[in-house]
Amino acid sequence: MxxxxxxxxxxxxxxxxxxxxxxxxxxxxxxxFIRPFPRYLEKQGFRLELGSFRLQGNVFHLENGEVAEADRVRELLTSFFDSQSAWQxxxxxxxxxxxxxxxxxxxxxxxxxxxxxxxxxxxxxxxxxxxxxxxxxxxxxxxxxxxxxxxxxxxxxxxxxxxxxxxxxxxxxxxxxxxxxxxxxxxxxxxxxxxxxxxxxxxxxxxxxxxxxxxxx
Structure with missing residues (x-):
């Protein structure tokens, strides 16, 4: 590689x-990362429920309980790193x-x-x-x-x-x-x-x- x-x-x-x-x-x-990220998600209207060591499929909308779309999870991760100094x-x-x-x-x-x-x-x-x-x-x-x-x-x-x-x-x-x-x-x-x-x-x-x-x- x-x-x-x-x-x-x-x-x-x-x-x-x-x-x-x-x-x-x-x-x-x-x-x-894994401790502040759930707090960040809650501020954005989501929650993290780790049933495996991955984000896709483990992030849910607080409003309706539905799984967050893959693109939305990527957006959330990007915005978290953009504001990392406030969280990490x-x-x-x-x-x-x-x-x-x-x-x-x-x-x-x-x-x-x-x-x-x-x-x-x-x-x-x-x-x-x-x-x-x-x-x-x-x-x-x-x-x-x-x-x-x-x-x-x-x-x-x-x-x-x-x-x-x-x-x-x-x-x-x-x-x-x-x-x-x-x-x-x-x-x-x-x-x-x-x-x-x-x-x-x-x-x-x-x-x-x-x-x-x-x-x-």
Whole structure:
């Protein structure tokens, strides 16, 4: 699978760094998503009932109880990200843990979202002090992580809440240290098991020492 061309452009803008590399997902790893999103939906006249780990089919009109159309759900998600600074907060322990690791490692944020939201998210992350480089991708994350690592044989760790993203990283960077972290652990029951070789962590307090050890810090 090829790399997202826009993601490649963003990577090429980064300064060369040969320190250990930590790549982090954003939603429900660094910023809360699944907790504030239902509150946002209620303000718009909808409710979220998670019977599976997906939005389509789980968003309902408050007025009549009918399932929201796919196009409407996409519109709601877009408007949520447009106003993310009013809703999303930092996951407990994330800022402190990342700051500690960043003293000795390169930290890059890699979020699966439409590129048009990048500037909005960049401004918000800067406002709350998370000034690490931000990449957006609309394709699989594995090729981007491989490109980020470059030709230097340096340790790589990747943290994500979605098993398929971790699997993609495992395919393209087989020796990467992979961590499955979710802001809301109760949702794990809706997901398939993570692949062998992926470390499941409960929160950032659990993750920080494990990531540091994996990167040799």
């Amino acid at each position: 090829s790399i997202d061309p826009e993601t490649l452009r963003q990577i090429e803008e980064l300064s060369h760094d040969d320190r250990p590399l930590l790549v982090l997902d954003v939603d429900d790893v660094i910023l809360e 907060t930092v996951t407990d322990g994330a800022a402190e843990a990342i700051e500690t690791i960043a003293r000795d490692a390169e930290v890059v944020l890699l979020t699966a979202m439409p590129h048009r939201h990048r500037d909005t998210r960049r401004r918000y992350l800067d406002e709350i002090g998370l000034t690490y480089p931000l990449l957006t991708t609309e394709m699989a994350k594995g090729p981007a992580i491989m490109r980020l690592r470059g030709d230097v044989a340096r340790p790589v760790a990747f943290v994500d809440d979605m098993p398929h993203n971790l699997t993609s990283a495992q395919e393209y960077v087989p020796d990467a240290h992979l961590f499955h972290l979710m802001a809301e652990n109760d949702l794990r029951k809706f997901l398939p098991p993570v692949s062998d070789g992926v470390t499941v962590v409960e929160d950032w307090h659990d993750a920080r020492p494990r990531i540091s050890a994996a990167l040799g810090l």
